[in-house]
Amino acid sequence: MSGTVSVTRALGSSTRAGIYDHLRQVDGALTVRDVADTFDLHPNVARTHLGLLAEAGLLTVGQRKHPGGGRPARVYRARPEVEDDHAVLDGAAQPAGGAAAALMVRLLVTLLDRPGGPPLVARALEASRDEGRRLVSALPGDPPTSRATSDAAQRAVRAIRAYAPDARVDRAGSDWAEVSGLSPAVALVERLDPALAEALERGLLAGATEGSGVMVDLAETSGGIHGRVWRMRATGGRAPRSTxxxxxxxxxxxxxxxxxxxxxxxxxxxxxxxxxxxxxxxxxxxxxxxxxxxxxxxxxxxxxxxxxxxxxxxxxxxxxxxx
Missing domain, CATH: 3.30.110.40 (TusA-like domain)
Structure with a gap:
């Protein structure tokens, strides 16, 4: 069971992530000295890393008796039931070779760099909206001239597809479109805070569509194979910044x-x-x-x-x- 340290924080250090991966691969439990020798660390540093991993619920802690007697050594073993969770966190479920993780890190750093102010979800929406506009502005070719919602949706999806390869326009009309497949881009955050993930996904799509020249209202419809399905409808407003x-x-x-x-x-x-x-x-x-x-x-x-x-x-x- 997880303790006061989050899995994200525990695995935020490349050294701790390496220690945890090593423990998952070895057969049996390791002592502080074993880990210190493997990673060329001072035993006290290794002990601190192991303690954080254990507090996050990633390791179990036991004892091993010495053959010659004396005080038992504390040993650490990877908790097997969190291996599937870690697979998502370490990139196995990330699209585009970890690009989605880089995107989320950039957005969350932006959020954390703004102390005070509106609630986190509101700031998430604002930050991801800006990122959506930026993604569209980085697309090759001239800025869009079409005001059709379907064209704006296609361009928005093309920009976001680098982080969510399954992003697609499912259906479209003269002033509306339905888009799905963006959820893998926020999969890391979804496991920790679904409301925050929803705001990030909504902001990305809204910003990318605005950057493509059309202001839209977004409504989440029933979920699809690849996560949320968004129905967008043009508001008739003029898109800011990118266009x-x-x-x-x-x-x-x-x-x-x-x-x-x-x-x-x-x-x-x-x-x-x-x-x-x-x-x-x-x-x-x-x-x-x-x-x-x-x-x-x-x-x-x-x-x-x-x-x-x-x-x-x-x-x-x-x-x-x-x-």
Whole structure:
């Protein structure tokens, strides 16, 4: 039975993962000295690794009497009933040679790097949505021009297929599509937190579809052979970020809200009708200030989203279309 240490944490160290694999392969139990000699570790370090694996429920702990008497030695043996669980964790059930694991690690690192704020599931949805857009933007070829939901779904699936080879569009109509086969991409998380896995999968598909030019509403339908089946329906909204190229960028960070708006007004005068001005702002109230100015001037606020510049500095990114 698992203890206070999660399996994910216990196997998060390559040394501990190696020790556990070794114990699963040997016939019998090993002492701390056996493991220390095999992995060239100090006995105290080996003892710590073994203790964490045992606390996670991956090892059983027993004793072995010395032939010559004296204090029995503590011995460790891999728990056989968790071997199937470990097969999923060590990559046997991962598609694309472990690519899905790399994707999940990148997303979860993004989540853990944002202390406070919204609940984890909400942050998961936001992070995976960004990742979905990024995957589509990395596809070869020109940005999509079609506004058909079926075309956007096909492009989204093509982007995600690197992590979920069974991803596919099952059915499609003029403004809707059904997509399945994405669940293997979140299989690692599904075992730990199904709600979190659902948010990651939903965000990936929504972001990839938005990046393909169509905003959609997603609803989970009955499960399929390869996990969840998603029904998407176009909302008629305009997709942000990946499909919009700004004609000019204004970095208003470090300025007061009023001075930032004035600079945006000046930048807008040099643009043509329909051009997009990208504004990088910061601080509470900034989006509202730019939105009020855009509304009064007749411009359209196309998108507001969290972003980072090339140097990794955070910003609130506003896309404003000139009237």
């Amino acid at each position: 919009i190229s700004p004609a000019a960028t204004l970095d208003a960070r470090g300025q007061t809200r009023d001075s930032g708006v004035v600079e945006a007004m000046r930048a807008m005068t040099d643009l043509r009708a329909g051009d997009i001005l990208e504004v990088l702002a910061e601080g509470p109230g900034s989006p509202a200030s730019f939105a009020r100015w855009a509304d009064r001037a007749g411009h359209a606020l196309v998108a507001v989203e969290r972003a980072q510049d090339a140097g990794g500095r955070p910003a609130i990114r506003l896309l404003i279309e000139k009237a």
